[in-house]
Amino acid sequence: MTVVGQRLTRDAFIGGEWHAARSGRRFASIDPSTGEHFADIAEGGADDIDAAVRSAAAAFPSWSARKPLDRGRILLKLAERLNAEAEMLAALETRDSGKPTDIAVSDVRGTARYFEYYGGLADKLQGETIPLGEDYVSYTRYEPFGVVGVIIPWNGPIQQAARSVAPALMTGNAVVAKPAEQTPLTCLELARLAFECGVPAGAFNVVPGFGEVAGAALVEHPLVSKVAFTGSVDTGRLVASAAAKRLIPVTLELGGKSPHIIFADADIEAAAKGAWLGINVNAGQICSAGSRLFVHSSVYDEVVARLQELNSTLTIGPGEANCFMGPLVSAEHKQKVDSYLGLAEQEGAAVHVGGQPMADLPPGSYTRPVLLTGVSNDMRVAREEIFGPVLVIIPFETDDEVVALANDSEYGLAAGLWTTDLSRAHRVAAQLQAGQVFVNEYWAGGVETPFGGVKNSGYGREKGVAGALDYTYLKTVTLRLHPHPRPAPPTQNDDSELD
Numbered sequence: 064m065t066v067v068g069q070r071l072t073r074d075a076f077i078g079g080e081w082h083a084a085r086s087g088r089r090f091a092s093i094d095p096s097t098g099e100h101f102a103d104i105a106e107g108g109a110d111d112i113d114a115a116v117r118s119a120a121a122a123f124p125s126w127s128a129r130k131p132l133d134r135g136r137i138l139l140k141l142a143e144r145l146n147a148e149a150e151m152l153a154a155l156e157t158r159d160s161g162k163p164t165d166i167a168v169s170d171v172r173g174t175a176r177y178f179e180y181y182g183g184l185a186d187k188l189q190g191e192t193i194p195l196g197e198d199y200v201s202y203t204r205y206e207p208f209g210v211v212g213v214i215i216p217w218n219g220p221i222q223q224a225a226r227s228v229a230p231a232l233m234t235g236n237a238v239v240a241k242p243a244e245q246t247p248l249t250c251l252e253l254a255r256l257a258f259e260c261g262v263p264a265g266a267f268n269v270v271p272g273f274g275e276v277a278g279a280a281l282v283e284h285p286l287v288s289k290v291a292f293t294g295s296v297d298t299g300r301l302v303a304s305a306a307a308k309r310l311i312p313v314t315l316e317l318g319g320k321s322p323h324i325i326f327a328d329a330d331i332e333a334a335a336k337g338a339w340l341g342i343n344v345n346a347g348q349i350c351s352a353g354s355r356l357f358v359h360s361s362v363y364d365e366v367v368a369r370l371q372e373l374n375s376t377l378t379i380g381p382g383e384a385n386c387f388m389g390p391l392v393s394a395e396h397k398q399k400v401d402s403y404l405g406l407a408e409q410e411g412a413a414v415h416v417g418g419q420p421m422a423d424l425p426p427g428s429y430t431r432p433v434l435l436t437g438v439s440n441d442m443r444v445a446r447e448e449i450f451g452p453v454l455v456i457i458p459f460e461t462d463d464e465v466v467a468l469a470n471d472s473e474y475g476l477a478a479g480l481w482t483t484d485l486s487r488a489h490r491v492a493a494q495l496q497a498g499q500v501f502v503n504e505y506w507a508g509g510v511e512t513p514f515g516g517v518k519n520s521g522y523g524r525e526k527g528v529a530g531a532l533d534y535t536y537l538k539t540v541t542l543r544l545h546p547h548p549r550p551a552p553p554t555q556n557d558d559s560e561l562d
């Protein structure tokens with residue numbers, strides 16, 4: 064995909080065809096590894112969103128009427144195709160986002176896995192029958208909403224698209240996706256491949272563009288009946304408010320400041336490595352990154368020393384060089400992450416900068432891994448999502464204290480803990496306010512395990528069966544087997560209810 068001296072151009076994918084923006088405008092895609100402006104992307108506006116939503120609405124009746132088995136087979140075919148094209152897609156993702164190649168490949172495999180998982184689930188989502196006695200039959204059906212709007216961030220562009228698009232399509236919805244302006248390319252490729260594998264024209268459209276314009280128009284469009292949003296808390300609030308005005312459901316996945324706890328009885332070597340990975344994979348640009356590390360005071364020095372050692376060997380380079388860490392996604396984001404280091408000093412924390420020298424790197428948005436000690440949980444660096452390789456480390460004494468500290472956060476996405484005591488593992492897991500708790504392996508789980516937040520981390524669930532149900536509404540059908548004249552109205556003693 065490296066085209067020297069010639070930029071790539073990409074249009075919106077609407078109704079199975081490529082369309083330039085109606086305004087004719089394009090925006091630049093920048094390779095954060097080099098700062099190079101390497102692609103020009105159609106800048107979708109409200110009229111492009113309107114065309115995509117209408118195309119989705121037109122495709123919906125026949126797509127939703129297809130046998131679940133048929134929809135499932137198409138998604139399974141797409142899963143195979145994604146695996147076959149993994150190298151091409153990963154190269155594009157690396158170019159657009161700065162991700163090291165290995166992470167990009169793993170993201171593409173994860174994308175394929177979403178289509179495999181939900182493709183396989185298509186003919187297995189079954190309702191219930193409800194016992195009402197011999198005069199009635201009552202059962203439930205999972206119904207698609209219609210047109211689903213999917214708004215995607217830049218930290219896992221293709222796999223976060225798949226996380227929403229696969230279950231939405233599987234359950235019979237049609238989709239309009241709006242990728243992040245920093246990383247639109249792989250989502251467009253995903254739509255093309257889906258179309259080539261048999262997803263009908265219009266069932267999956269992608270309109271790149273800016274959030275305040277294209278994203279907002281998608282949420283406000285009268286034919287959109289459900290929105291899945293992943294991104295920042297502030298934008299999540301805007302999306303939820305716009306959806307509330309239209310009374311449509313939203314899934315919000317809004318990031319966190321996830322606590323990661325190392326108890327004294329843990330396997331310290333494994334725990335330190337786990338904590339290190341928990342903040343440094345993808346340069347910390349992961350919503351569920353374990354960004355607040357709580358370490359029992361008896362092992363605190365040992366863990367900090369081990370983290371410093373690991374940081375000192377951490378390699379940094381262009382995405383294509385496949386070092387441990389690539390650049391941050393954009394110069395703007397680097398500025399935000401770096402600003403927290405100044406803030407940490409102002410707040411009185413000790414800043415330990417790690418990573419191998421970066422002197423010979425091209426002019427990209429690189430940053431270095433950082434440990435912050437001398438931090439208390441009320442400092443801004445311990446409360447705000449930095450979304451970079453910056454780990455705050457806080458010592459604790461007792462289980463009750465660390466649970467209180469971990470829960471003292473506006474967020475509630477993920478939590479991790481390391482212990483060899485089974486009772487403690489289950490007790491603390493139950494006490495933590497988080498959508499998922501990982502024990503003795505950060506990010507334990509997969510496409511099968513439901514994922515989402517509480518508090519400011521959002522609501523609704525992605526992944527697993529729960530993630531599929533979020534793209535449906537439950538319909539109850541009840542019928543009287545022996546039609547008879549309408550019964551008399553219930554008396555006070557009658558136990559039937561009229562809702």
Ligand code: NAI
Pocket residue numbers: 214215216217218241242243244272273274275276277278279282293294295296298299301302316317318319349350399448449450
């Ligand atoms: P953002 O929330 O503004 O962007 C995410 C998506 O929302 C993008 O596709 C964007 O175009 C769209 N968007 C923006 N404004 C919109 C609007 N008014 N209506 C509809 N859609 C809109 O996030 P941003 O500014 O890129 O990153 C800021 C911070 O958000 C990061 O530093 C990080 O802390 C957090 N974040 C969390 C993510 C997560 O996985 N939960 C992903 C990306 C960012």
Ligand code: MG
Pocket residue numbers: 092093094095158159160244245246247
């Ligand atoms: Mg880019």
